[in-house]
Every structure is written in C-alpha cells, then in structure tokens.
Amino acid sequence: MTSSSRWSAGRVLLLLGRLTLAVVFLAAAYGKLRPQNAVPWTLASLKITPASLGLSMTFFAMQVDSYQLLPPRMVSPFAHALPWIELGLGILLLTGFALRYVSLASALLLALFYGVVIRSYALHLAINCGCFGPNEKLDSWTLVRDGCLFALGVAVTIGAFVVHRRNRVAVAA
C-alpha cells in the first residue's frame, strides 16, 4: 500500500468514525427528548411535541438522579442541557464543522459517560442507564459499549488533528 492510498484509507476511516459518532449522539438525544410513555407504541407517541418535551426531560432528570452523583439542585439543569448538547454535537459531527474541537468535546463527553458507568457498575447500582432512552439496564454490556464509543471518540479526535496537520503541511508545501 502506497503512502497516498494509506492516507486516503485513513480519511475514509475518519469519515466513517465521525458519522458513526454523529449517529450515536443523535440517537442518544432523540432517546431522551422523545415522549417517554411506554404504551401505546404508535408513530404518534414517538413524535416530539412541545408538551411532551418538558415531561421527557424531567423523566430523564429522574434517571440522572438515580446515579446518585449530583446534588438534586444540579440534576435538573444537567438533565435539561445534556440532550441538547448531544444533539448539537451530533449535528456538528455530521457536517464536519470545526472537527478537531467538536471531536475533542465528544471524546471528553464520552470519557465522562464511561467514567460514570464504571463507577455505577463498581457500586452495583441497579439502575437504568438512560443513555439512549428509558428502560435500558446498566450492565456489563453498557460498560463494553461505552468503552468502545470512548475509544472511537479518541480515534476520531486523533484522526481529525492528524488530517488538519497534514492539510496544513500540504498547503505550506
């Protein structure tokens, strides 16, 4: 494999990694913002409306609270901000805008999630993960999944910085 074909493969991998992360963040945001009432599972019940939005975020606040990590006064602001942060990161990753900083922010957020999941698992907290919506148990699978996502976040960040540096060198040459 020549240097240029390796370089192209690296760019393709970066694109795939970035798009995967984007989909993950968008799915996580949607899981938190969509109506949380379990029944009935109709198309209408999956549609986000202004009325359902507040209720969904407060429901998510209960899931955040079950981690027993934040004081109650901080739970609500955090739970109300997180889905929008995930939505923003998802859109930015999808467009590729300011990729170095966005991927770095994504990796840091994924590191935070991974740390919290490890802590909860070590404490044997029988709670829901709340990562991609309600009723998702936090177990060893969550630990593996979040570890993989964190590794992907780091890989995309490194890739974004490497590509940026190479592009700068190419422009200078």
Place this chain on the structure above:
Amino acid sequence: MNRDNKGNNEISNGHPLRILTPVVAALAMCFCLALCAAPSVAQTSAEWERLSAEKSLGNPNAPIKMIVYDDYECPVCDELYEQTLRPLINDYVASGKVYLVHRDFPLPMHLYSRQAARWVNAAARIGKFEAVERAIFDNQMAWSEYGTENPKGIIKPFVQAALTPAEFKRVERLMQGCEGNSQSQIKGCVVDEAIQRDFAQGELLPVRGTPTIVISAHGQQYPPMQGAISWPILRQFFDQLLNQK
C-alpha cells in the same frame, strides 16, 4: 330387518355417534372441571387485589398512580422509603394527588427479605400495612444481614413494637408456618401467595432490580425506573404530570 342389521353394524364398526360420544363426554368433563376450578382462581385473584389495596396508600382515583417494587432488605429501597416515599406519603398521597401501591419483590440473594415481606403482608391482612412497613424500614440496619446487630434476621420484635398486643397476636397467627425460604416452606405459608403474585407481576414488566418504580397518569404508563430517586426530582415530575391537560 336387513336395514336394522346394517344400522347396528354401522354403529359397532365406528358410527360417528360412537366416536363422538366419548369426545363429547371428555369435553363436558373438562368444562365441568374448568367451571369448578374457576371460582377458586377468581377467589385467589380477588384476594390478591384486596390485599394489594391494603398495601396501597391514598386515593385509588388519584390522577397519578405509582407502583413501587420493593425488597425490604435492599439498602437502596430503604433509602428510597426514608428520603422519597415518606415526604411523598405526607404530601402528595395525603392530598390525594398520588396513589401509592406497594408490591413485594424479595430478591433471592437477600436472606431475610422474604421473611420481612411476610410480616408486612400479614400485617396488611389486618389493615396495618403502613405501620409495619415503616417499622421494617426504620429498623433495617438492625435486622438485615448488612446490619450491625446480632443475631441477624430477627424481625418479630420490631413488628410487635409497631402493633397493639391484640393486633400482634392476629399477625402472629397468620405467620404460622412461615419460616425459611425454600419452595416447600413457601407452600405452607398463607401470606406467601400474595408475595409470589407480586413477584410474578414484577417479572412481567420486567423488574430487573429493586427498587423499581412504575408511574402512570392520564391513562399512560411510563417505563419502569430503577434505583433511588430524590423527592425534589420526583416532585418535579409529578407537578408536570398534574399540570398536563
């Protein structure tokens, strides 16, 4: 004559009537058996519903219904009871906003949780659920396997302290034959039926750990929520549900 003979031969050689008769008889017997069995099943179900109502607090017609699947020996259940359910009972349950339903989900890994659930269920049968549940949770650190007291698993004195002597006598009578955790011992204990039914209901959800909370309002049920939730956060959710049209 010939016709008669022909007819007899047809019957003896597998006439449809001859085949149908035992089938119809068997079906009739099954129907009778089902009819005889049905009242006992319905009675058990009605009894469970009655006991379930005894293990519930507040107005059954409240706009919000909250079911809590609890294990009396689980420390997080104790935390939920002391820090969230107590203010909830004193405030939103007392004012008729929330109907709080207790369901037993004694986890097999806990040595004394089933025994504690039996005491509470026996107390519920005489209308003393709330007092005994409070006594059990208030003294969890004294009787549970994680507690500091020895010997462990001694629940009776705490139940006795929560009841009058006459009430305790009635509860003690209901607790006859309710020792141990094995399947044969479960069969000999009258209050275990309700615990098993609660457990089966939980498994249908499914309950994956305790405490698990299920909230329903405006005809809609929300997904089961596991773990302890602090009262200010739960109240926020209830307020939003109550403000919904």
